[in-house]
Structures are given as C-alpha cells and as structure tokens.
Amino acid sequence: MKNLIEIQQMLAGQWSGINSRDLVNDATGSLLNDPGDWDPPRGITPRIKTIPLAIGIPDGASLPKEELSQLASKVITRPGEAAFVYGFGVGYRALRAQLAQKYTADRGLEVNEEWFQLCNGSSGAIDLVCRTLVQPGDVIITEAPTYMGTLRNFKAVQADIRAVPMDKDGLLIPDLEAAIQQALATGKTIKFIYTISTFQNPTGATLSRKRRIELLKLAAKYKILILDDDAYGDLYFDQRPPESLTSLSGGYGVLTVGTFSKTIATGLRIGWIHGHPSLIGLFGKMRFAMGLNQMMVRIISAYIEDGYLEHHGKLVRSIYREKMETLANALDRHAADFIDYDRPQGGFYLWIRLKNGIKAQDLWRTAAEEGVGFTQGINFFPNRVDPEQHIRIAFPWTQLSQMEEAATRFGRACARVSKGDIA
Numbered sequence: 001m002k003n004l005i006e007i008q009q010m011l012a013g014q015w016s017g018i019n020s021r022d023l024v025n026d027a028t029g030s031l032l033n034d035p036g037d038w039d040p041p042r043g044i045t046p047r048i049k050t051i052p053l054a055i056g057i058p059d060g061a062s063l064p065k066e067e068l069s070q071l072a073s074k075v076i077t078r079p080g081e082a083a084f085v086y087g088f089g090v091g092y093r094a095l096r097a098q099l100a101q102k103y104t105a106d107r108g109l110e111v112n113e114e115w116f117q118l119c120n121g122s123s124g125a126i127d128l129v130c131r132t133l134v135q136p137g138d139v140i141i142t143e144a145p146t147y148m149g150t151l152r153n154f155k156a157v158q159a160d161i162r163a164v165p166m167d168k169d170g171l172l173i174p175d176l177e178a179a180i181q182q183a184l185a186t187g188k189t190i191k192f193i194y195t196i197s198t199f200q201n202p203t204g205a206t207l208s209r210k211r212r213i214e215l216l217k218l219a220a221k222y223k224i225l226i227l228d229d230d231a232y233g234d235l236y237f238d239q240r241p242p243e244s245l246t247s248l249s250g251g252y253g254v255l256t257v258g259t260f261s262k263t264i265a266t267g268l269r270i271g272w273i274h275g276h277p278s279l280i281g282l283f284g285k286m287r288f289a290m291g292l293n294q295m296m297v298r299i300i301s302a303y304i305e306d307g308y309l310e311h312h313g314k315l316v317r318s319i320y321r322e323k324m325e326t327l328a329n330a331l332d333r334h335a336a337d338f339i340d341y342d343r344p345q346g347g348f349y350l351w352i353r354l355k356n357g358i359k360a361q362d363l364w365r366t367a368a369e370e371g372v373g374f375t376q377g378i379n380f381f382p383n384r385v386d387p388e389q390h391i392r393i394a395f396p397w398t399q400l401s402q403m404e405e406a407a408t409r410f411g412r413a414c415a416r417v418s419k420g421d422i423a
Contacts, residue, residue: 027136027158034152040373041365044423048371051406053327055397056201056348057266059319064264064303064312071302075295083298087291089284091118091272095301099258099272102304106240109247114277117284118292122231122259122271126150129192129227129255129273130157132286138191139183141224143171145351145380145390147201150194150229160188161382168342170207171195173214180222192225192255198241199232199347202380202392206345209242216249228256234263234313236346237321251276260300262348263313270296320348323395327403334411338418350393351377358414360389362422367413369423372406 021032038054075083090096096113104110119125134140136158142151144163154161162183164176176193183190195215197207207215219226228245245254259271270292273283303309328343328350340353354360360376367374377390398406416422 027156030155030158031152034155038375041368041423044365044368046371047369050368051372051398051402051409053372053374053393053395053398053406053410056262056394057397058262058264059316059323059396061399062312062316062319064308067303067306067308068299071299071306072295074302075298083295085294087294087297089291090114090116090280091292092294092297092301095270095297095304096272098301098304099274103246103274107244107247109244109251111251111274115251115274115280117273117280118297119257119271119273120292121261121266121269122229122257123149123153124269125257125259125271125273126153126227126229127156128283128286129257130154130159132282133225134159134191135189137188139188140191140194141176141179141183142194142382143196143200144382145202145377145386146194146382147196147229148379151380151382154194159191163382166200166203166205168203168205170197170200170205170211171215173211173218176215177218180218180224184222190222190224192227193219194227194229195245196229196231197233197245198230199235199344199349201232201347202349202375202377202390203351204342204344204347204349205351206241209248212242212245212248216245216253219253226254228254230256230258231262232347233258235317235320235348237317237324238345241346246274255279263309263316264300264303268296268300269293270300317346320346320396323398323400323403324350326400327393327395327398327407330404330407331410334407335414338411338414348394348396350395352391352393354389354391356418358389358417360386360391362417363391363413366417366421366423367410370409370413370416372409372413374410 021029093113096116096118099116100112119128130153134157138159139162140154140159141162141164143166162179164179165172180190195207199206226245233241246256255273255275257271257273260268273280338355338358340355341350354363364376375392377386377392378384
C-alpha cells in the first residue's frame with residue numbers, strides 16, 4: 001500500500017500542474033484557439049427565456065418517435081445477432097441498396113449499392129474524406145461563407161483553406177478559377193473544391209444549373225475533385241432543385257455526402273459518401289471505429305422499407321415552408337428597416353445582411369439579452385471576417401407559435417442597437 005501511495009504522489013506531482021495544451025498536436029492546438037461558434041455571448045443574462053433561432057436541427061414535433069420505436073422493437077426481436085455486433089467495411093448492404101434506389105429515381109443516374117459508404121452522419125463522412133485524401137498543406141477551396149463545422153474538419157487535417165465568394169446562385173465561377181490558378185502558381189496541391197450546392201448552410205442559396213455545369217467544366221479543366229455536401233437537398237419547399245453534381249458529371253469527379261440528420265433526426269448519426277465505386281473503395285480502409293451503429297442502420301432501413309421516409313419528407317417540407325414564411329413575414333413587420341435577405345427555396349436558414357450600420361456582434365449580444373438567439377456571420381468565414389455584417393437565423397427547431405414573438409424581440413434588439421443601446 002505504501003508503494004501505491006508513493007506512486008500516486010509521484011503521478012500527482014507530474015500531472016496536477018501540467019498545461020494540457022502542451023500535449024496536443026499542431027492541428028488540435030489551432031482548434032483550441034477558435035472561439036466557441038455555438039456558444040451564447042458571455043456575460044449576458046437574458047431578460048426572458050430565450051427563443052432559439054440558432055439551432056439547425058429538425059422540427060421536434062415532426063420526429064417519428066412512434067414509428068422508430070416500433071421498428072426498433074422489430075429489429076431487436078429478429079433472429080440472430082447482426083444488430084448487436086460490430087459492422088465493418090462499407091456498411092449495411094440493404095440500406096446502401098435503398099439509397100441507390102432513391103438516388104437512381106431522384107437524380108437520373110443509375111447507381112447501385114457499391115456507390116455508397118455509410119458513415120457517422122455527414123460530418124463523419126467529411127471527416128473520413130479528409131483523413132483519406134488530405135495531407136497537411138493541401139489546398140481545399142470552399143465557398144465563403146460555409147458551414148463552420150466543416151471548417152473545423154478542414155483545420156483538423158491542417159489543410160490550406162482558400163475561400164471563394166458566392167451570391168444567391170452559388171459559387172462565383174470566375175473567382176473560383178482565379179483561386180485555382182493562384183494556388184497552382186505557387187506549387188500547391190488542390191485536393192478538392194467543397195460546396196454545399198443545394199440550400200446552402202448558412203445562406204440558403206442553391207447553385208444554379210448553369211453554374212453547376214460551369215463548375216464541372218472548371219474541375220475537369222484542372223482535374224480537381226468536387227466534394228458536394230448535400231445535407232439539405234431533399235428539403236425543397238415547392239420545386240425540386242437542379243440536377244445533382246453527381247448526375248450532371250455522369251458519376252465521375254464528384255463525391256457527395258448525405259445524411260438522415262436533417263430529414264429525420266440529428267441523433268440518428270447515419271450518413272454516407274456517394275461516388276463512383278473506384279473512389280468509394282478508398283474509404284473503407286480508413287474506418288477505424290469498428291463500424292456504425294448496426295441497430296440504427298437496420299431501423300432506418302426498415303423505416304424506408306415500410307414507406308415512412310417518403311411520407312415524412314412530404315410532411316417536413318410543408319412544415320419548414322410554413323415556418324420560413326411565418327418567420328420571414330414577421331421579420332418584415334418588425335425589422336425591415338434593419339435587414340435585407342432573400343427567401344430560400346428550401347433548407348433551414350435565413351442569411352440576413354444587417355443595414356444602417358448595425359454590427360453583428362452588437363446585435364448578437366443585445367438580442368441575447370432580449371431573449372432571442374442566432375448565429376453571427378463571422379463564424380462561417382474561414383478568416384472570420386465578414387465586412388458586410390451578416391447573421392444566420394435557423395427556423396426549423398423553433399415552434400411556429402413562437403415566430404411572431406421571436407421577430408418582435410429581434411426587432412426590439414435592432415432598434416436598441418441602432419440607438420446605441422448595446423448590451
């Protein structure tokens with residue numbers, strides 16, 4: 001016992017005062033210096049319970065709890081142990097075949113299950129692509145703004161992130177070519193172009209069909225892979241979006257990542273990489289997590305097999321259209337003097353440009369005090385610079401009955417900031 005006490009004392013002496021930052025690698029160290037993009041403003045106490053407009057997750061009332069519960073019981077009571085053991089390789093074949101059937105029907109390019117690698121959500125898919133393909137210093141060209149979580153994926157592999165501006169029709173192709181030429185002129189390797197081509201996060205913009213073709217032409221010219229993050233493509237309000245980059249390319253030179261997180265629930269954590277089998281074969285070798293949740297992939301497969309997914313898609317598209325329109329109309333009533341934005345045709349987000357000298361950080365803090373939360377625009381730019389002063393508002397999680405009050409609080413915060421009354 002005495003020896004054990006001495007060992008414990010020695011360990012305490014060695015580790016109790018250590019700076020944990022000394023242990024991490026360069027990539028982790030750079031991420032530790034980033035602010036908490038999802039955190040509320042420090043030092044602000046809301047005057048009233050906060051209405052969240054910062055959360056990009058599905059509507060709570062739409063969650064198919066009963067159906068998933070019944071299907072979980074069905075999966076658990078099946079003969080055998082397949083749902084309870086490790087799952088290696090590309091993932092549950094039945095679910096990959098169902099994805100192939102859906103993609104073939106929706107996108108007009110005939111594919112089979114060999115075109116899919118199942119992953120831990122689309123974030124896990126992007127992480128797998130990065131760990132497989134990117135070496136430190138490789139260039140990734142991305143839209144600006146773009147999803148802040150993916151920027152962290154890119155930083156984690158020590159990529160050289162180059163940003164290209166966009167407008168309501170997506171990436172600006174001349175600026176993209178200029179960025180490509182600049183990187184190549186300095187001897188850099190461009191590993192891929194990253195785009196959220198449909199109902200983009202955070203802008204809600206959709207890359208037009210013309211620009212999709214121009215993007216493919218440019219990628220072919222310079223032999224650069226495209227990574228298309230298609231988390232929101234099924235969440236159109238009225239008209240389907242243009243043909244996917246994968247289908248327009250004939251299946252070559254494009255990887256697409258998808259997920260059930262936005263269409264069903266974020267907690268499912270089941271996503272995929274979609275691409276030509278010659279590329280899909282790369283990623284299985286880099287999976288070190290002993291496979292996916294084997295029970296959940298079977299539950300989702302049963303959910304699709306029983307026809308629930310198609311019905312659910314129609315339901316949530318209607319819900320999100322109504323929520324977007326209700327919130328946008330309320331913002332127009334209460335804050336029109338302070339904001340500009342384009343109404344999206346699908347997805348989860350309003351990308352708001354602030355007017356009349358209002359600064360995003362001032363409004364972020366003041367709105368938090370007024371009891372409404374959203375996300376600052378700087379979080380979505382690789383260099384964390386947003387000269388035009390934007391904010392992102394997410395509408396799917398907030399209850400429809402709260403939209404009017406949320407807009408009222410937001411307008412009140414705008415009016416305060418415009419008068420210099422900043423929290």
